Amino acid sequence: MKTHRTIAELLEVIPDAALIMNRSSELVLVNSMLVSMFGYQQRRELIGNKLDILLPAAVHMMHEKHVAAFFSRAENRPMGKGFEFLGRRKDESMIHVEIMLSHVEFDGEPFAIAFVRDSTSNKLTEDKIRRELEQERVLALTDHLTGLANRRAFVEELERDIELLRTQERQFAVCFIDLDDFKIINDTYGHEIGDEVLQQVAHVVKAGCRASDLVARVGGDEFATIHAGATLEDAMHVLERVRKMLVQEFAEHHWPVTLSMGVCHCGDANLSYDVASILRVADKAMYEAKQQGKNQIKIARVSAD
Numbered sequence: 001m002k003t004h005r006t007i008a009e010l011l012e013v014i015p016d017a018a019l020i021m022n023r024s025s026e027l028v029l030v031n032s033m034l035v036s037m038f039g040y041q042q043r044r045e046l047i048g049n050k051l052d053i054l055l056p057a058a059v060h061m062m063h064e065k066h067v068a069a070f071f072s073r074a075e076n077r078p079m080g081k082g083f084e085f086l087g088r089r090k091d092e093s094m095i096h097v098e099i100m101l102s103h104v105e106f107d108g109e110p111f112a113i114a115f116v117r118d119s120t121s122n123k124l125t126e127d128k129i130r131r132e133l134e135q136e137r138v139l140a141l142t143d144h145l146t147g148l149a150n151r152r153a154f155v156e157e158l159e160r161d162i163e164l165l166r167t168q169e170r171q172f173a174v175c176f177i178d179l180d181d182f183k184i185i186n187d188t189y190g191h192e193i194g195d196e197v198l199q200q201v202a203h204v205v206k207a208g209c210r211a212s213d214l215v216a217r218v219g220g221d222e223f224a225t226i227h228a229g230a231t232l233e234d235a236m237h238v239l240e241r242v243r244k245m246l247v248q249e250f251a252e253h254h255w256p257v258t259l260s261m262g263v264c265h266c267g268d269a270n271l272s273y274d275v276a277s278i279l280r281v282a283d284k285a286m287y288e289a290k291q292q293g294k295n296q297i298k299i300a301r302v303s304a305d
Ligand SMILES: Nc1nc2c(ncn2[C@@H]2O[C@H](COP(=O)(O)OP(=O)(O)OP(=O)(O)O)[C@@H](O)[C@H]2O)c(=O)[nH]1
Pocket: 145, 178, 179, 180, 181, 182, 183, 184, 186, 190, 191, 192, 193, 194, 195, 198, 219, 220, 221, 290
């Protein structure tokens, strides 16, 4: 058929892969770019086959419905511009494609013409950008010296826990931790050893806490923990373990390293908690621990005002 040959020639000069199918979803024309895009060598491997040959099995039924719906619409205007789907290559590998679909009529019969673009590289770029953004987000929430969560991550988590307490009455405890006499270590042994001590402390606090607890470094020699779902007794049990583990860890060293801690339990549904007041009372309790001899835990009192 003359029209057929002309269209076939035309499809060869356009810069996209293209196919034409009839209303029974049979491929009646494909250009060579489409043949190679889907990993075939000859057009005749595709011509006469159902469109399904280019699609993953999981979407065959859905596509049949789409094709029926497409042909039932009479209007002859471009459809599905930029529509993305997964194609199946001859070797069964998948390929992300973008198609533009349109009605065409030859010898009074309706057909669908599809221009197909390989969007795999777009997808890969998108995935790469998404991964990089995620990595950046993780880095932005990480303390670089210790690998723990940083102050920002701690505050974000605290905000989430305050919200969960308000909406689901889920209690939690927060602890403010400060190294005792850390300045002496820095002044005596230098900043580098000081950094190593901070890393070791981070490791011990993390090891002493539960997997579900958040451990953060929130300042120079300041750490903080959040114990989601914990009663005051649960939190005290964990923190006392941390305190003892640290004393043991440094028992062999030339210098003692101990922690002063202020813990604040949040679980009273009648109180309205906010980040600033929780941190203030926990910090105050930690300061009391310092004043009363260091290497101990003090409990913060949260009042209604
Ligand atoms: N090595 C190191 N030192 C730091 C870092 N950030 C802060 N510091 C030091 O941490 C020390 C904090 O000291 P302070 O908390 O003021 O006092 P302290 O000696 O711990 O005494 P108390 O808190 O009263 O027990 C200072 O010497 C800071 O220079 C850091 O990233 N690395």
